[in-house]
Amino acid sequence: MTERSFMSSDCMRLLYDDLGQRDGVPVVLCHGLAAAAAQFADDAAFLAEFGFRVLVPDLRGHGRSASPAALTPETFSIARIAADQTELLDDAAAQTVHWVGNSLGGIVALEMLKRQRLRSLATFGTTYSIGLPRIGGHHLITAARGLLGRKLLAAMTARATTADPGARMLIESILRDSRYDAVAMLARVLTNYDLLAEAQAATIPILLLRGGHDLAVNAGLGRTLTAMRGRPNFTLIELPQGGHCLNLDARDAFRTALLTFWASSPAPAR
Numbered sequence: 001m002t003e004r005s006f007m008s009s010d011c012m013r014l015l016y017d018d019l020g021q022r023d024g025v026p027v028v029l030c031h032g033l034a035a036a037a038a039q040f041a042d043d044a045a046f047l048a049e050f051g052f053r054v055l056v057p058d059l060r061g062h063g064r065s066a067s068p069a070a071l072t073p074e075t076f077s078i079a080r081i082a083a084d085q086t087e088l089l090d091d092a093a094a095q096t097v098h099w100v101g102n103s104l105g106g107i108v109a110l111e112m113l114k115r116q117r118l119r120s121l122a123t124f125g126t127t128y129s130i131g132l133p134r135i136g137g138h139h140l141i142t143a144a145r146g147l148l149g150r151k152l153l154a155a156m157t158a159r160a161t162t163a164d165p166g167a168r169m170l171i172e173s174i175l176r177d178s179r180y181d182a183v184a185m186l187a188r189v190l191t192n193y194d195l196l197a198e199a200q201a202a203t204i205p206i207l208l209l210r211g212g213h214d215l216a217v218n219a220g221l222g223r224t225l226t227a228m229r230g231r232p233n234f235t236l237i238e239l240p241q242g243g244h245c246l247n248l249d250a251r252d253a254f255r256t257a258l259l260t261f262w263a264s265s266p267a268p269a270r
Helices: 037-049 078-091 104-115 136-148 150-161 165-176 180-189 196-201 215-219 222-228 251-263
Strands: 002-007 013-019 026-030 053-057 097-102 118-124 129-131 192-194 206-211 234-239
Touching: 002 078, 013 037, 013 078, 026 037, 026 078, 026 104, 037 053, 037 165, 037 251, 053 078, 078 104, 097 104, 104 118, 104 196, 118 251, 150 165, 196 222, 206 222, 206 251, 222 234, 234 251
Parallel strands: 026 053, 026 097, 097 118, 118 206, 206 234
Antiparallel strands: 002 013, 013 053, 129 192
């Protein structure tokens, strides 16, 4: 594994892992809000052994990547993060990729669809549009961080995310290191967005993995499924044992679903 970094066009140093053969089919595994590249460490190693080239970013404000000096809706906009990831692909000399995104990682990819850098898109824990009350989750995150403290909030969130002991330990470890000011700002940005038009306009293969235990996201998937069902390039796969981070608690089913999906997709340009 090689750790790489690049400077974004707005002067942020962003890091990503680069695994596997450089001439392998390129795949991006992109984490969700408050998580980090470590969420996909085992999957990345597995796919690299399978012959893929695997790119695993830490999004801005997460993991090893920098945060903007000014935390604003502009410096953490979906479009700005999508620009970061397009620049990551340029840095890696990966023209088109199979993209796998969890939660925020899927939202970013939906914004990237119009950039025509994705050969296929697989998401989990992601709704294609959402409209929450104006109060937003960012106030809840800030209040919970102040009330519970970093360690207890991480433990409680991990417990609510998965019942798998190993997955719970990993999520808790990642969350303990999260920058909650950046997470809260992103939660504010994600209170309202609508990327259904981008998904409907796409012609690449799109896979939506739905974890049976991801109750909060599943409750908001109605518009997404209504808009996408019946489209020839859209596939829905149910993983009943999976939660919000189903790559961790439904590992084998997750990997099988991806490999099957990619096997039926056009070979990506290098």
